[in-house]
Amino acid sequence: MTFNIYDLTSFNQWVDKTLYDSLPAFWAMIIEMTLIGVAFLLFYALIGLFLVYAERKVCAFIQNRVGPNRVGPYGIFQTIADFIKLLMKELIPINKADKFLFNLAPFIVIIASFMAIAAIPFGLGLHAIDFNIGVFYVMAVSSLGVIGVLLAGWSSNNKYSLIGAMRSGAQIVSYELSVGLSMVTIVILAGSMQLSTIVEAQRDGWFIFTGHVPALIAFLIFIIASTAETNRGPFDLAEAESELTAGYHTEYSGIKFAFFFLAEYMNMFIVASIAATLFWGGWMPLHIGGWAGFNTVMDYIPPFFWYMGKTMVVIFIMMWFKWTFPRLRIDQLLKLEWKYLLPINLFNIILMALIVLLGWHF
Amino acid sequence: MEDLFIISDAIQEEEYIINMGPQHPSTHGVLRFKVSLKGETVLGVEPHCGYIHRGIEKMCERLTYQQVIHLTDRLDYLSAHINNEAVCLLVENALQIEVPERVKYIRTILSELSRLASHQLWWCAFGMDLGALTTYFYGLRDREPILDIFEETTGARLLQSFNCPGGLMNDIHPNFIKRVKDYIVYFRKKLPEYDELLTGNVILQERTNDIGFLTLEDAISYGVTGPSGRASGFACDVRKHHPYSAYDKVEFKEILFDKGDTFHRYKARVEEMWESLKIIEQLIDNIPEGDFVVKMKPIIRLPEGEYYQRVEACRGEFGVYVLSTGDKYPYRVKFRSPNFSNLSAINLLSAGHKIADLVAISGSLDLVIPDIDR
């Protein structure tokens, strides 16, 4: 393995060692956790603000509009202004709502999306926890959000919310399969569930290139299924505003609504970063076999930028989906999953297993 | 209708009733659908109207005929010009006044322009009902120049009140002909975009095909007119069958389909935009010279009797019934609004489908709520 100038592993180890040497183990751990927590909170807020702004601009671009352009240059402070507005808004109490669950739901949604971030490798050494079952963990945690959605729909005591939540439940239970199976396809190819190993395995070529047709199919399925899992258009049935006004978060206002809103964007970010990690090599620069000069130049771009760039491309694709397509109907949504995506996926796994077994991949 | 509400399961489940409206994004106004559901399936829809009932018919009994025109704008505000025309034609026919050719041509052109604008707005709203939000901006982009043309000539963008008994309030603006011609060239290029963005989309096809069938018999019996009726094969175009103004001088096709599902109601409207363009094209170069109004007495008194005038509004047949006692006020005015009859078919169309289909179906009927409630 060649030396990488952007390797942060040694820095992390140094911080870790200094802390444990100078403090009792318990306090060192607390401080480390706090540091990471603060860093993630900051990152989370920044990404949330950025994505909301990006969505508005992308949507405006697609819809022939200018988008936000009043608050700050090119309207970049628009989302901050909106965030302040959401913070100051009244939290409208619902008389017949189940108070405890009603207040709990936004937190579950946001915590679920927060937890998934921990396992994502942002760069070499820029990694909160490198699980050896990283893929499994991300899959498990990212589907926890649906509990929050179901609770929100149930506790609001609103019929639209309930329908929205039930739709969301049916949707996520179905599409979780496709997301999982398309990830399994890549796990077969990489031979590991550890995200850092998966990224490392793509040093000489991203899986979408080296994995032949099955990787491509898996990528397409992953993009479709994960768009569905994040409840975004054209699969935004849970909050279909022309049918269910706002679906499960109809009754929420102020910061609680902001939590749902933010969680949607964070979920989109998480699935996009998983797509980037599994299929497009994560933070790995673009390397072309044999082109040493080109590869060296690519190496000089920091891994974090590679990672963010790829994630943003996936996010852009997902926004493109949303603003172009009409919404599906619930039965069509389930038909798409159970009749098309799932069988294709299963077949795809077998194909991938065969390719790996016969050593046909690059 | 009653038996739709009976659930035949062994366990008599309670109906899940939701109120769509009066504030609901899919009803495009203050209409309330009382929808009984079983799961996601619609068992029955009961429309509740009257949230924007303004008693226009009652008001008309205390207004002169010139004043009545201004109230008709407020019925179907998207075909305001056509509604005005109906009252003017009624008065002119009752008094047997022959309006100049120029007036007929201009009225027809303005009617077709408002039909275009209305169908464009329907197209955006229909896309939005189905969740394709981008259509809204494409439709409005093309509607804007039409409203500009209206503004220049009539002084108003939406509620023009440009007609008066005997002709028009004013002559057309000198730029009118050039701008309309430019617009036709522009929109002929833009209309195929509509098909590219929405019509060919596989999700739209899935969402609308074979949803909400309306048979020819039902269309006639329910009085579903306009593009919604014509999608079922109901040849009900008043422009064709009872021509008024300059419609007998132009060539155009009555768009007829026989399938009668949501997709064909969609298709009928998109095709109608092409026909409207054709009609305008035929007339715009040949507007004859002449007066824009026939001098009429300031107080109009219709001879005693009953009068009825039908015109083809954007959503179907619009009719005005006037019962006159020879007074300067009409004794009774009744507006036959197309949306009121179209709405009555909603239960037939949507029972048995999903909630999302109800939205698509009511979108494809293109309901304008003030026109229903009057």
Next chain:
Amino acid sequence: MNNEQLKEKIRSIDSNIEITDGPQYVTLSVSPADLHKTALMLKTQADLSFDYLFCLTGNDLTDACSVVYHLESFKHRHCIVLTVKTANRENAVLDSVCDIWITADFHEREVYDLVGITFTNHPDMRRIFLNEEDWVGYPLRKDYTDNNIVLR
């Protein structure tokens, strides 16, 4: 069929119907008792087949109420007007025609709501625009008063 042929035809079927020439359409006047029968005849008679009811109007004539049915035939493209006068203004009752033309369902509810004519055999005789529970009177009647009426 043109208006003359229509008159001829209807006379040959039922000579009791009073036929007058309106400004546009042939107008038939029937008594409330004959309404449903005549309506059914107009719809089912093959040469007439008035299957499209395009307007249904209720009028308050101060001494009676009347309902005007505007009919068209999809097949033959001729139009006719059917009018019927109730015997009694205060308790105006007519037969419903919504089993013949379904569109009459909503229109009759509207007439009931605003003019106050009750239609028998109508499946759902409720007000359609105004509030069922608390609205008093029928606004389109000539003697209707309300403090909120601006134009008098």
